[in-house]
Amino acid sequence: MTYSASSDASADHDRIVAGNASEATLAHYQKRRADRDADLPATEALAGVALAALVTGAALYWFDDRAPEAPRKLEITPTVSASGAGAALAFRF
Secondary structure: OHHHHHHHHHHHHHHHHHOOOOHHHHHHHHHHHHHHHHHHHHHHHHHHHHHHHHHHHHHHHHOOOOOOOOOOEEEEEEEEEOOEEEEEEEEEO
């Protein structure tokens, strides 16, 4: 949005400097400059969000532990003794 308003204002500015501008062109130029100035904070905020996302993505990539995770396992071991039988459960996480 800011680029479009700036581009339109630039084309009008060239006509104004050359002395070939009408009152309508001057009014259009002033409106497009005002539009550009109004859109600038939103453009800067979006650029900041994009930069933060880029830095976050780079940090996550850089600091990622590339070793595979150990699988979580439930182990069931049967137990038998002279007085009975049963099972032992072991869970690793």
